[in-house]
Amino acid sequence: MALDPADFTRCCKDSGILMVLKCRKENSALKDCLTAYYNDPAFYEECKLEYLKEREEFRKTGVPTKKRLQKLPTNM
Structure with a gap:
C-alpha cells in the first residue's frame, strides 16, 4: 500500500529534528510518487x-x- 505524500509532511512536523531518522518510510514513498510523475x-x-x-x-x-x-x- 502506497503512502499519501502528505504523510511525509505530517511525519516531519511531528518528528522535529529527528525527522531524518523517523521519516525514512514516508520519504521513500514521496520519492516514488514524484518519480512516477517525472517519468x-x-x-x-x-x-x-x-x-x-x-x-x-x-x-x-x-x-x-x-x-x-x-x-x-x-x-x-
Missing part, C-alpha cells in the same frame, strides 16, 4: 503545454502570470 510522458506534455501557454501570454502582455492573477485592491 510520465503525459504529465510532461501537460506541463510543457501549460508553460508554453503562459510564455505566449507573457510575450503578448509583458505581465507575468503571478501579477495577472493577483486581485486588485478594493479601495481604488
